[in-house]
Amino acid sequence: MQIELIKGHGSGNDFLLIDEITNSYSFSEQERAKIATLLCDRNSELGADGILFIMNSDHADGRMRVFNTDGSEASMCGNGLRLVARYVCEMKGLNEAIIETMKADLKVSKQQDIYPNVTTYQVEISPVSFFLEDLPLKLDQPNLLNEKIPELSQELTFSALAVPNPHLISVVNTEQLQSGVQKEISEKVNNPNELFPDGVNVSFVKSLAEGSIYVNTFERGVGFTNACGTAMSASSLVTCLQGLNNVEEIINVFNNGGRVQCVVHENDENYSIDLIGNATYMYQAQVEVDLERESFSVSSKEEFTEQSTYEKLQADAQEYLQKAGL
Numbered sequence: 001m002q003i004e005l006i007k008g009h010g011s012g013n014d015f016l017l018i019d020e021i022t023n024s025y026s027f028s029e030q031e032r033a034k035i036a037t038l039l040c041d042r043n044s045e046l047g048a049d050g051i052l053f054i055m056n057s058d059h060a061d062g063r064m065r066v067f068n069t070d071g072s073e074a075s076m077c078g079n080g081l082r083l084v085a086r087y088v089c090e091m092k093g094l095n096e097a098i099i100e101t102m103k104a105d106l107k108v109s110k111q112q113d114i115y116p117n118v119t120t121y122q123v124e125i126s127p128v129s130f131f132l133e134d135l136p137l138k139l140d141q142p143n144l145l146n147e148k149i150p151e152l153s154q155e156l157t158f159s160a161l162a163v164p165n166p167h168l169i170s171v172v173n174t175e176q177l178q179s180g181v182q183k184e185i186s187e188k189v190n191n192p193n194e195l196f197p198d199g200v201n202v203s204f205v206k207s208l209a210e211g212s213i214y215v216n217t218f219e220r221g222v223g224f225t226n227a228c229g230t231a232m233s234a235s236s237l238v239t240c241l242q243g244l245n246n247v248e249e250i251i252n253v254f255n256n257g258g259r260v261q262c263v264v265h266e267n268d269e270n271y272s273i274d275l276i277g278n279a280t281y282m283y284q285a286q287v288e289v290d291l292e293r294e295s296f297s298v299s300s301k302e303e304f305t306e307q308s309t310y311e312k313l314q315a316d317a318q319e320y321l322q323k324a325g326l
C-alpha cells in the first residue's frame, strides 16, 4: 500500500504523521501497530519515536491516535498533539481547535513563536489523576506523592500520575541524573513486573531555578527520547506540588531536544497543564509498504526548511544546560 506522510517533531520527539482525513486509508488495528513498528525502526530509511494517525472526528475538529515504536497505542502524546494541532489548524484555516484523543477532547491553539520563526502551538494536557489505579500502579495506597518505592530505589522518591498516560517522576540531583539508575529503573518497570502491569514513562527532573527545570524521560514503548510532552507537563506539576515552582506561572522546561514551556492550572485540586512549544516539519515522503513482507521503500522524499531555524533554539537550550552543569 502507498502511504503519504510528514515527519515532524516537538522538541526533538519525532513522529510520522499520517493524514486519514484527506487520504482514504482504512487501516486495521493490526496494520496500525505493524506500520508503527516498521516505519519507526531507526535502522530503516525513516525512523521515529511514534506514528500519529490524524483522523476525522464526529464531534471535534480532528482526532489523534498515537502508536509507540513497539506498536503499542498510548492514550496521549503532548509533543505529538502540537504537530496534529498544526496540521489540522492549517488544513482547516483555524487558529484554535479541539482534538479528540482516546480519553479527552483537548483544546489546541496557535501561539506566538517560542523562538523567532519557530512555529509554536499550545495544547491542553488533561485529565490529570493521582489515583494509582489510573496508571495502573499496584501499591496498597491511594496515591504516591514524593515517596519511596523500595523495590525500585533505597534513596530516590517518586510521584505517580496519569495525564492521562502514566508517569513516574523523580526530582533528582545532577549525580543521580547522570548515574545510570534511571535506565535500570525504567527497564525494570517496562518489562513484566508486579508494580506497573502496563509499563510507565519514567522521568528524572532537575530543578535549575525557579521557573526552570530539566526533564529526561524513558518513554514506555519507545525508550529514552529527546523529550516527552506529557512527561514534561506532569513533571512541571510535580515541581509545583513540591514547592519548587508556582501554578499559573510559566515554567521553562529544558530537555535534550530543546525547550518548551508549561503552565500548571489548579482549580479545587483539579489540575490541567498547558504545554507550549514548537511543531516543526522536517520532510514529507511517499512510501510503498508491504505489510505481508514487513518491508517498505521510500518512493519520494522532500525536505522542509524549518529545521535549520529550530536548531538555533536547540543550541540556545543546550548552552543554557551546559551553564547549569548538565
Ligand SMILES: N[C@H](CCC[C@H](N)C(=O)O)C(=O)O
Pocket (backbone or CB within 6 Å): 013, 049, 050, 066, 068, 073, 074, 075, 076, 077, 078, 079, 080, 165, 166, 201, 219, 220, 221, 222, 227, 228, 229, 230, 231
Ligand atoms: N510513550 C508514551 C506515549 C508518547 C508520549 C510522548 N511522546 C509525549 O510527547 O507525551 C506512552 O506510552 O504513554
